[in-house]
Amino acid sequence: MTQKTWRLGVAGLGTVGSGLLQFLSERPDFAPAGGKAVITGVSARSKSRPRPVDISGYAWFDDAVQLALSPETDVFVELVGGSDGPAKAAVEAALKAGKPVVTANKALIAEHGAELAALAEAAGVPLLFEAAVMGGTPAVKMLREAMVGDDVASVAGILNGTCNYILSEMEASGRSFADVLGDAQRMGYAEADPTMDVGGFDAAHKVSILAALAFGCAPTFAAAEIEGISQIELLDIKLAKDLGYRIRLIASADRSEEGVAVRVHPSLVPLGHPLAETRGALNALFIEGRRIGRIFIQGPGAGSGPTAAAVAADIADVMTGASRPVFQAPAGKLRPFVAVAPTRRVGKAYLRLLVRDQAGVIAAVSETLAECGVSIDSFLQKPVEDAGGVPIVLTTHATAESVLTDAINRIEKLPAVLERPRLLRIARI
């Protein structure tokens, strides 16, 4: 093995960037290939911002692109974030200059992964992003390396710790989504603008990357179906539990003969299932291989230390000479992404209605469902204080989503129904 010194240019000195600097200061012996990794240059927005790590020993670059292109940078480490802007410009510049890139940037890889993979492979350099999905828990390497001997049929899991924390806390404390989110923001668990997390977009970025690695298709974030958790009410959490379920934000990618379905939805998971028991900010993932069977991993999906460890693992791969395709297949041979039409989806569902407390309502709802061809699996009616009506909740047998939508549209028009019925999917995991 070469006793080479690898000079790192690190752009982004926030949670992850500072964590990486901290890691390398604590581990000066970090030499996975016998060589040495040293930081030579850094870049961030503000040179004068106080930081938890001393950066005075590194060359400062106002412009991340200049850092990527510096002759003192052998490996460019992008920890700025964002699908476009300086992160994309600097990663492109590094790859075009023939430099290996390590990034934690899920938005960049999910939205521009195929074109960046083509640049990396044309230059013959690695583009690595273990930290982009599940932070410190190694999901990317598992799919890219350990599972290539199998045909992965599906991946499904909890990929956003903020949402899982909020859902867990709503259940544990009996507080509303807005209250728990406010606390999470004050404590720094959630961003000031929580849209990426609670809107499901962050999980969709991550599962788009996992789909590309699992199925050898281009990451296609634009085709993902996305629903976040901001509409989840405490009432649904309680009713789901009475029915034997817990609500989780499930990100999934499934491959069938029709194509690939990439989805993020709040879903009901049976109590006792490992995803239902994944609490707080943890992440968890099932991978289903046709030969290997089911694999389950669970661990921290964010945080300075865990994420920096994943970045360091990618730096180690660069030092040991990683030369795999960026996704499962070379960029020019990635399968075209064929999205499964939402109307083709079939699954069990939870429907929650708020109705007037009057005779004949349940019969009217049941009749409408029967006319639409929806078969009821279970039914629950519970007086709930201050709900402004009587909530009734039912679960269905497997039904096409188009049929359910039709049923919901018709039920909403019944005179005794006070609001549009709430639909949640029951996870098929």
Ligand SMILES: NC(=O)c1ccc[n+]([C@@H]2O[C@H](COP(=O)([O-])OP(=O)(O)OC[C@H]3O[C@@H](n4cnc5c(N)ncnc54)[C@H](OP(=O)(O)O)[C@@H]3O)[C@@H](O)[C@H]2O)c1
């Ligand atoms: N946080 C996590 O736990 C985690 C987990 C997995 C993946 N990631 C990913 O890791 C990346 C970094 O996340 P983070 O949490 O570390 O973000 P962060 O704390 O917000 O830090 C972002 C860093 O980028 C710098 N920056 C912003 N705009 C810049 C520009 N125009 N030019 C140069 N630098 C710029 C900022 O500079 P200043 O410091 O001067 O403002 C800051 O140092 C993102 O892609 C994120 O999705 C994060």
